[in-house]
Amino acid sequence: MAKANLIVLYVKDPLASVTFYRALLAQEPSVTYQTFSSFELPGGFTLGLWAEHTVAPEPAASGSRSELAFMVEDESAVRARYEDWKGKGLPIAQELTEMDFGPTFVALDPDGHRLRVCLYDS
Numbered sequence: 001m002a003k004a005n006l007i008v009l010y011v012k013d014p015l016a017s018v019t020f021y022r023a024l025l026a027q028e029p030s031v032t033y034q035t036f037s038s039f040e041l042p043g044g045f046t047l048g049l050w051a052e053h054t055v056a057p058e059p060a061a062s063g064s065r066s067e068l069a070f071m072v073e074d075e076s077a078v079r080a081r082y083e084d085w086k087g088k089g090l091p092i093a094q095e096l097t098e099m100d101f102g103p104t105f106v107a108l109d110p111d112g113h114r115l116r117v118c119l120y121d122s
Contacts (some may be wrong), residue, residue: 010052
């Protein structure tokens, strides 16, 4: 059986994206090529960064239609991540707010990909 464990984001500038995610995740990429790099994530997932001009077949559309969510253990961790990312200068698309599922916020990466922080579903 195939294991769905790779999340791929199409990026304009792979070097800028690697620099961004290296700082955000506080780790080095596990794979680095000229047009593709990846980072191992906790839980067995891998985040891939693919130069959009080399993606085949070419994507039919672009835009912010999905999110990469970082789930944390409690409300204080959501707030701490918010302060950390805001302090690092990440653009904030949704300020820290209370929703049905608890406190959350959305930041953006260099390509405008949405990065949500929220609580684990307990």
